[in-house]
Amino acid sequence: MNKPLAEKTAVVTGASHGLGRATAEHLAGLGATVILLARREAPLRAAAAAIENAGGSAFVLPCDLAIPAQVAAAAQRVQAEFGAVHILVNNAGIPAPRSFAETAFDDWDAVIGSNLSGVFYLTRALWEALIAADGASVITISGTAGLRGGGSPAYGASKFGLSGLHYAIAQAGKAHTIRATILYPGGMDTGWRGAPIGVLPRGESMDPAVVAEMIGQILTAPLEFVVNEAVLNPIQQPFM
């Protein structure tokens, strides 16, 4: 198999489950050394074992993105171990209570912390390592809630916030040939909010492995252009 990401180092957040795990497996298949980040170590080790059994290379990095000191320590480990980071996929995210009335202060802080602040902390902490890669890519996973909001105030606000952060990353990255992409996926078949996996038809809920392939295509696109933003929806899901 062609290995277009051989010699590349890819940090994938939320790599123990769902889209993050599918992305980590796909990028490892394309030859990247993947650094798997999430809070819980055991599921990360399981993901790393699957990648290594398939012939890939993985490094486990437990870290809570909502805690700045943990992010700083994780970034230092990455820099000490690998130096440059060629790919950063900001994928980790948590859901939030659906309605305004149900959303407590703690829910707000937890969701903004993981879904928005964590993306800033990690991208900022890895910035020098991304610059060192001389042609890095930063892909941030939002969701269609980041375009149209919706019922959940904390989740919608975290994803809208990512758009502003993404534009800032893109602007700052231009001087260092860092390509920044924001993806707005609709429903994916990952068990999000406890939904059963494998029940909905593919036209209503996307296979995370297929979304991961799209991420791989963006990362391996010719270097003279950048995919700034993209909306990916299952064909039957109404958009807007």
Ligand SMILES: NC(=O)c1ccc[n+]([C@@H]2O[C@H](COP(=O)([O-])OP(=O)(O)OC[C@H]3O[C@@H](n4cnc5c(N)ncnc54)[C@H](OP(=O)(O)O)[C@@H]3O)[C@@H](O)[C@H]2O)c1
């Ligand atoms: N699934 C959908 O239908 C859908 C639709 C649109 C957008 N999205 C977005 O797509 C992304 C991936 O969703 P998914 O469905 O694949 O989610 P998922 O299956 O629930 O996986 C979430 C991953 O993020 C990690 N994580 C959560 N909070 C973290 C934190 N504070 N620090 C570090 N890691 C953390 C989790 O591991 P630990 O719990 O061990 O930390 C897990 O690996 C999210 O940003 C989500 O908002 C999903």
